[in-house]
Amino acid sequence: MALHIDIVSVVPDLLKSPFDHSIMKRAREKGLLKVNVINLRDYTNYARLQVDDYPFGGGAGMVLMIEPLVNALESLQATKSYDEIIYLSPDGETFNQKTANALSLKNNLLLICGHYKGIDQRFRDQFITKEISIGDYVLSGGELAAAVLVDSLGRLIPGVLNDESSALSDSFQDNLLAPPVYTRPENFRGWKVPEILLSGNHKKIEEWRQEQSLERTKEKRPDLLD
Numbered sequence: 668m669a670l671h672i673d674i675v676s677v678v679p680d681l682l683k684s685p686f687d688h689s690i691m692k693r694a695r696e697k698g699l700l701k702v703n704v705i706n707l708r709d710y711t712n713y714a715r716l717q718v719d720d721y722p723f724g725g726g727a728g729m730v731l732m733i734e735p736l737v738n739a740l741e742s743l744q745a746t747k748s749y750d751e752i753i754y755l756s757p758d759g760e761t762f763n764q765k766t767a768n769a770l771s772l773k774n775n776l777l778l779i780c781g782h783y784k785g786i787d788q789r790f791r792d793q794f795i796t797k798e799i800s801i802g803d804y805v806l807s808g809g810e811l812a813a814a815v816l817v818d819s820l821g822r823l824i825p826g827v828l829n830d831e832s833s834a835l836s837d838s839f840q841d842n843l844l845a846p847p848v849y850t851r852p853e854n855f856r857g858w859k860v861p862e863i864l865l866s867g868n869h870k871k872i873e874e875w876r877q878e879q880s881l882e883r884t885k886e887k888r889p890d891l892l893d
């Protein structure tokens with residue numbers, strides 16, 4: 668099963684390389700992830716490829732117009748139907764691992780990136796099925812948020828990570844932070860790796876990791892335990 672993600676943007680160049688490296692590259696090469704970036708300006712009927720205009724009622728900033736957005740959407744929907752049409756916005760629900768898990772099981776997602784002051788509310792009301800924020804801060808547009816979404820979903824698609832259990836041991840998968848990890852050398856300037864990890868006792872190591880996860884979560888993110 669592959670996950671196909673279309674992204675509509677007025678700055679498509681921002682999304683040129685994030686999916687060309689590392690795990691996302693591998694996911695795409697294996698045919699498990701498809702990412703297609705659509706330039707909103709290809710869908711405007713206005714002069715000079717205009718896609719935004721001043722807000723009615725006045726105020727700062729520009730608003731993406733509904734017409735090019737609908738043109739783009741209807742053109743895309745002519746060949747496929749989307750499981751979710753997602754608008755990236757600081758006023759959406761805050762993205763987390765639970766949402767990532769759920770979305771990674773879908774087949775077709777459409778991400779709409781706002782820019783400037785956002786998009787005409789009528790498009791949100793009529794077409795958007797889910798609104799997602801990646802955190803309580805404001806970005807210049809939804810593109811970097813879309814890249815975050817694609818990356819976090821892509822690595823969860825079964826078969827993308829070599830060792831499938833490796834996503835299961837991520838932070839947040841069980842509402843716990845991941846335990847500390849170490850690699851060679853065993854001793855660097857007297858800073859030693861915890862002995863238990865060198866013991867070869869897998870049961871004990873697993874117990875230690877569980878304990879460390881819990882400790883770390885209590886210390887750094889007690890809210891996750893509530």
Ligand code: ADE
Nearest residue numbers: 755756757800801806812
């Ligand atoms: N667009 C602007 N800020 C954003 C945020 N925090 N999350 C998602 N999309 C955004």
